[in-house]
Amino acid sequence: MSNTASQDILTEVRERLSAKVTQWDQISGRRVYIRIEKGDLLEVARYLFFEKGARFCTASGVDMRDAMEIVYHFSFDGIGCVLSMKVQIAKPALEVESLAQLFRAAEWVEREIHELLGITFLHHPNLKHLLLDDDWPEGDYPLRRYPNE
Amino acid sequence: MSKKIIPVGPYHPLQEEPEFFQLHVDGERVVDIDIIIGYNHRGIEKLCEMRTFDQVVFVVERICGICSISHPSASVNCIEDCARVTAPLRAQYIRMIIAELERIHSHMLWLGLAGHFIGYNTVFMWAWKYREIVLDIFERITGNRQSYAMFKPGGIRRDIKKEEVPKIINELGELERSLEMFRGAVLDDPVLHARLKGVGILTREDVITFSAVGPTARASGVAIDVRKDDPYFAYDKVDFDMIVTENGDVFDKVIVRVLEMFESVRIIKQGLTGMPDGPYDTPLKDMPPGEGVGRAEAPRGEVYHYLRSDGSNTPARYKVRAPSFMNVATNAVSAVGQSIADATLTLAAVDPCYCCTERMQAVDYKTRKKVYNWSDLVRLSQEKTQQLKKKF
Amino acid sequence: MSFLKKALTKSPWVFHLSTGSCNNCDIEIIDCLTPRFDVERFGVMLVGSIRHADIILITGSMNKKSVKRVKVLYEQAPRPCAVVACGTCSCGGHFFRDSYNTDTPVSKTIPVDVYIPGCPPKPEALIAGIVKALGKLDEKRKNR
Numbered sequence: 001m002s003n004t005a006s007q008d009i010l011t012e013v014r015e016r017l018s019a020k021v022t023q024w025d026q027i028s029g030r031r032v033y034i035r036i037e038k039g040d041l042l043e044v045a046r047y048l049f050f051e052k053g054a055r056f057c058t059a060s061g062v063d064m065r066d067a068m069e070i071v072y073h074f075s076f077d078g079i080g081c082v083l084s085m086k087v088q089i090a091k092p093a094l095e096v097e098s099l100a101q102l103f104r105a106a107e108w109v110e111r112e113i114h115e116l117l118g119i120t121f122l123h124h125p126n127l128k129h130l131l132l133d134d135d136w137p138e139g140d141y142p143l144r145r146y147p148n149e
Numbered sequence: 150m151s152k153k154i155i156p157v158g159p160y161h162p163l164q165e166e167p168e169f170f171q172l173h174v175d176g177e178r179v180v181d182i183d184i185i186i187g188y189n190h191r192g193i194e195k196l197c198e199m200r201t202f203d204q205v206v207f208v209v210e211r212i213c214g215i216c217s218i219s220h221p222s223a224s225v226n227c228i229e230d231c232a233r234v235t236a237p238l239r240a241q242y243i244r245m246i247i248a249e250l251e252r253i254h255s256h257m258l259w260l261g262l263a264g265h266f267i268g269y270n271t272v273f274m275w276a277w278k279y280r281e282i283v284l285d286i287f288e289r290i291t292g293n294r295q296s297y298a299m300f301k302p303g304g305i306r307r308d309i310k311k312e313e314v315p316k317i318i319n320e321l322g323e324l325e326r327s328l329e330m331f332r333g334a335v336l337d338d339p340v341l342h343a344r345l346k347g348v349g350i351l352t353r354e355d356v357i358t359f360s361a362v363g364p365t366a367r368a369s370g371v372a373i374d375v376r377k378d379d380p381y382f383a384y385d386k387v388d389f390d391m392i393v394t395e396n397g398d399v400f401d402k403v404i405v406r407v408l409e410m411f412e413s414v415r416i417i418k419q420g421l422t423g424m425p426d427g428p429y430d431t432p433l434k435d436m437p438p439g440e441g442v443g444r445a446e447a448p449r450g451e452v453y454h455y456l457r458s459d460g461s462n463t464p465a466r467y468k469v470r471a472p473s474f475m476n477v478a479t480n481a482v483s484a485v486g487q488s489i490a491d492a493t494l495t496l497a498a499v500d501p502c503y504c505c506t507e508r509m510q511a512v513d514y515k516t517r518k519k520v521y522n523w524s525d526l527v528r529l530s531q532e533k534t535q536q537l538k539k540k541f
Numbered sequence: 542m543s544f545l546k547k548a549l550t551k552s553p554w555v556f557h558l559s560t561g562s563c564n565n566c567d568i569e570i571i572d573c574l575t576p577r578f579d580v581e582r583f584g585v586m587l588v589g590s591i592r593h594a595d596i597i598l599i600t601g602s603m604n605k606k607s608v609k610r611v612k613v614l615y616e617q618a619p620r621p622c623a624v625v626a627c628g629t630c631s632c633g634g635h636f637f638r639d640s641y642n643t644d645t646p647v648s649k650t651i652p653v654d655v656y657i658p659g660c661p662p663k664p665e666a667l668i669a670g671i672v673k674a675l676g677k678l679d680e681k682r683k684n685r
Contacts, residue, residue, distance in 0.1 A: 030379060031230070031442060055373065056360045057453045060468035071468075073442070073455065080379030082442050084455070105360035108478055109470075116194075131190035132642065133606040142195055142641040145465075191561055191602055192640035199639060208636065214565025214661065258568065261575075277575035295565045295661055 003029050006079035013052060013083070020044055032083045041072075041087055042097050048074050049103055054083065056105045061117040063145040068094055068119055089119065098124035116143040177488045182481055197467035202228050202436055206300055209454075209469060214295055215258060218251045219447030220454075220469065221300040226381050227443025227454040228302040232436050238383070240304040242424040245382040247291070247299055248445070249413040249420070253324070254283040255448035256406045260331065263403065266494055267344055268531030272334065279327040282320055289313065304430030314421050321414055328410050335407055343537045345400035349495030351483040352397060363450020364405045365476045369397035375446040387419040399494055436460065447472055490533045552584025553675060556594035556618075560611055560647065562601025565661035566628035570598055573664045580668060591615075596623045596674050598667075599653070602630040602637035603644045615651045621681035623674040625655045627667060632656045 006029045014024060020043070023035035036044055048054040054074035062069045072085045089096050098121035099106035110121045111130040118141040121127060129136065141147065153174045173181035193212055197205045205228070209220040222244065229235060236244075257280040264272025284294045290309050291297035299305050309317075335341055351361070356369045366373055372393045376384040392408045394401040438460035445452045450472030457466040484495045557570050573580045574587055588594055591614050603611070615624075626647050629635045634645030647653055654677040657670035 033440065055357075055362075057451070058455075058468070058470035058474075060455050060466065060470075062457060062466045071455065073453065075378075075444075075451075077373045077378045082379075082444070084440070084442065103358045103360070104478065104481075105358065105475060108474060142192060145198075190604060190606070190642050191637050192642045196636060196640055200636075211563045211565075211635070211660075214563040214568055217563070217565065274576055277572065278577065281577045294663065295568065296563075 006030075006076075006081055009052070009076060009079055010081065013048070016047065017044060029079070030081050032081060033086065034083065035086045035088075038087050038089060038096060042099070042102065044085065045072065045099050046102055048083070048085075052076070053078075056099070056103060056109075057082070059099075059106070059109050059113060061113045061119055061143070063117065063143070064088070065146050067091055068117060070096065070113065070119065072099070094119045095122055096120075097122050098127075100124050115141070117141050118144065172484070172489070172492055174489060177490075179484055179487050179489065179492050182484050194467055194469055197469075198464055201462045202302055202433070202464065205464065205467065206302065207298060210296055210298065212469065212471065215255050216251060216447045216449065217296045218248055218299070219445050219449075219452050220471075222248055222382070222445035222447075223443040223452040223454040223469075225300045225302050225443070226445060227441045227456045228433075228436075229441075230443055231439055231441025231456050231458055232302070232433055234303060234431065234433060236304045237428045237431060238425050239308075239427045240429040241383040242386075242420050243305050243309055243429065244300060245384060245387070246309070246417050246420045246424075247287075247297065248382065249416045250283055250286060252413045252448045253410050254280050254287075256410050257283070259406060259448075260403070263494075267341075268534040272331075275327070276331070279324060282324050282327075286317055286320060290317075301430070303433040304428075306430075308429050309421075309424075314424075318418060318421060321417060325411070325414055328407070328414070332407055332411075335403055340534060340537050341403075342400065344534050345403060345494070346396075346398055348399045348491045349483045349487060350396065350398045351479055355479060355482050356397070359475060359479045359482075361450070361476050361479050362472045363447065363476065364402055364409065365450065365479065367391070367393045368401040368405045370395045373451070375444045375451050379444055381445060383420065384416075386423065387416050389416050436462065449473055450476060552586070553595040553671065553678065554586050554588045554593050555596045555598050555671065556588055556591045557598045557600070558591070558611065558614060560599060560601040560607045560631065561604030561643065562628065562630055566600040566630075569661045569664050569667060570600070570627065573667055578664045578668065580671070585671060591618050594618055594622060595678060596625060596671060598625050598627050598671075599631050599647055599651075600627045601647075602634060602640070603647050603650055605642050605644055608644055608650055611650055621678060621685065623654045623677045623681070624651060625657060625670050625674050626653045627657045627670070628662060629658050629660045632658050635660065 010026065010029070010032060014021070020036050020040040021034045022037065025033040027033070049056060054076050057073040057075050059070055059072045062071065068089045068091065070087050070089065072087070074083045074085065076083065087096065096119060098110055100110055100121070101123050107125065108130060110124055111127060113119055114121060114127055115129050115132050171183040172179050193208060197208050200208055206221045206224050209224045210217050212220045257276045261273040261276030264270065264276065287297060288294050290313060291299050291307065299307060351365065351369050353369050353371060356366045356371045362373065370393060372391060374391045375381070377391050389412045392405050392412065394404055436458050438458055441456040443454040443456070452472060453470040455468040456464050459465040480496055484492045487495055557567065559567050572578065591597065597615070597618060626632050630637055630645070631647040634643070637643045638645045644650065655670050655674045657666055659666055662670070
C-alpha cells in the first residue's frame with residue numbers, strides 16, 4: 001500500500017491514543033515503537049485489535065534490571081506496519097492485566113512469558129506451565145538476565 | 150455417555166516434533182482438547198543471547214528443520230533492521246529463491262504425510278519422491294540437503310553460479326509436471342472431496358481471535374501474507390498471487406498449499422531470470438544499540454523475530470515466534486465437534502502439529518482400559534476413506 | 542532358533558524417537574523409507590510401537606521434559622536392542638549443551654551403541670549407521 005495511506009492510519013492511531021502514549025518513536029512507515037502506562041494496557045490493546053483490526057503477533061518480555069518490560073507486537077497487515085507497544089512493570093511486584101481476556105491469541109504467549117520470566121498475568125484463564133516441565137523449580141526463570149537482583 | 154480422554158502423543162512413529170494432545174471424547178465425538186507442548190523446547194532464545202549476531206543465524210536455523218530457512222530469513226531481516234543496513238540486490242534475489250524452493254519442499258512433505266493419514270500411501274511416496282528434486286537443487290547450490298547455512302546478516306554466503314541457472318529452470322519444469330499431477334489428484338478425486346470437505350472447519354472469526362497465520366489463515370479467507378503486506382527480500386519485484394480460499398476446512402488447506410507451490414515455481418523462475426549481477430555480501434560492522442523486527446513468510450505462516458541490542462556483539466534479548474505457536478492453538482476449536490477419525494486429520498491439517506505419538510490410546514477415564522491405540526486411529530481414518538471409495 | 546536369529550538380523554525393525562530435535566534428522570529418517578532410498582526393500586521397517594523394535598533411532602538434544610518419557614520407552618523396548626544416536630545433537634549436544642532445558646548428550650540418559658554425526662546426517666549416512674547397528678545387535682544376541 002502507498003506510504004500516504006499507511007501514514008494516514010498511523011496518524012489516526014497516534015491522535016486517538018495521544019492521551020495514553022507517553023512516547024512515540026516512528027522509525028519508518030513500517031516500524032513504530034510506542035510506550036504506554038501499565039494501567040492503559042487493556043484499553044489500548046482493545047482499540048488496536050478490535051477497532052483497528054491489528055493482528056496480535058506476539059509479546060516478548062525483556063529483563064531491564066529494575067523493571068520488566070513487555071513488548072506487545074501488533075501488525076497492521078493492510079499497510080505492512082508493525083507497532084510495538086512497550087509496557088514497563090516495576091520489580092518486585094510483577095503483575096499485569098492479561099490480554100487473553102480480549103483475544104485467545106495471547107493465551108499461550110502469556111503462559112510462555114509467565115514461565116520464562118516470572119510475570120503474573122491477572123485474570124488469565126489458564127496460567128500454568130506451557131513449555132517447561134511441570135516440576136520445574138519454583139522461582140527459576142531461565143530468561144531473566146539478572147536473576148539474583 | 151461417559152467422557153473419555155484420548156492422549157495423543159507425545160511421540161509419534163512417523164515424524165515431526167513431539168507434541169501432546171489430549172482429546173476428550175464422548176462416544177465418537179471430540180468434545181474438548183488439551184494441547185500440551187514443550188517436548189521440544191530447547192531454550193533457543195537464551196542460546197541466541199549467548200552468541201554473536203553472525204552466530205545467531207546458525208542458531209535459529211536449528212529451530213526447525215523443515216523450514217530451516219524461514220527462521221534465518223526473519224533473523225537476517227531483524228538484524229538488518231536493527232543495524233539499518235540492506236543487503237545487495239543480488240543477495241535479496243538469491244535469498245528469495247532459496248526461501249521459495251523451501252516452501253515447495255515443505256508443502257510437498259506435508260502433502261505426503263497428509264496423504265498417509267487418510268490412507269493414500271501412494272501420494273505419500275510420490276510427494277516424497279518428487280521432493281527429492283528440490284533437495285538435489287539445494288544440495289548443489291548450498292551444499293546441504295537441509296540446514297543450508299546460506300544466509301548471513303548483510304548478504305549470503307554462496308553465490309548461485311551462472312551455469313546453474315538453466316539447470317535449475319529445467320528441473321523446475323520437471324517439478325511442475327509432478328505438481329500438475331498432484332493438482333489433478335486432489336481436485337478431481339471425489340473421495341478426497343468427500344473425505345476432506347467440511348472437516349475441521351476454522352472460521353474467519355477464530356482465525357482472527359487466535360491470530361493464526363499462513364495457509365491456516367488464508368484457507369479461512371483471511372488474506373495475510375508477509376510477502377505481500379511487508380515485502381522483504383525481492384518479493385516486491387516479482388509477480389505472484391496470494392492464494393486465499395473461503396471455507397477453512399481441511400480441503401481448502403490442501404488447495405491453498407498445492408496452489409502455493411505453483412506460485413513458488415513462478416517466483417523462482419522470475420527470480421532466476423531477473424537476478425541482477427553484482428556483489429552478494431556487504432560486511433556488517435557495528436551493531437548500534439536499538440531494536441529490530443524481522444518478519445518472513447515461512448511455509449506455515451509468519452515468522453516473527455524481535456531483537457534488542459545494547460551495542461555489544463551479542464543480542465540483549467532475542468525473541469522468536471514461530472507460526473506454529475499461533476496455529477497449533479487453533480486446534481482447540483477446529484478439532485472440537487469432529488469425530489475421532491477426522492480429528493487426526495484436523496490436527497495434521499495445521500501442518501506442524503502432527504498427532505505425534507507412538508501410543509495414541511483411548512482410555513476409559515474410570516477403568517483406565519485401553520480402547521484404541523494410535524494405529525487403530527490411523528486405521529479408523531483410513532477405513533473411512535475406504536468406505537467413501539466404495540461409494541463412488 | 543538359528544533360523545529365527547538370522548531372519549531377525551536381516552530385517553531389523555526400527556523405531557524413531559525424537560527427544561526435542563529440529564526435525565531435520567527425523568525427516569531424513571523418513572526420507573530413507575521413501576522411493577529414492579527405500580530401505581524397506583532390505584526389510585528395514587519403521588514401526589509404530591517401541592515394543593516391536595530392534596533398533597531405536599534417537600534424534601534431538603534430550604529435552605528435560607522428554608527425559609522421563611524416553612527412559613520409560615527404553616525400558617519397554619525388547620532386548621536385545623541397539624540404540625543409534627542420529628545427528629550431532631544426540632551424539633554430543635551440538636550448541637544445545639549450553640541450554641537450560643536440555644540434558645545432552647543422549648548417552649547420559651540411555652546407553653548408545655552407534656553414533657551418526659551430521660547436521661543433519663545424509664540418508665546414506667543413516668543407512669550406513671543402521672547397518673553398523675545390525676552388527677552390534679548380532680553381538681548382543683550372541684552374548685545373551
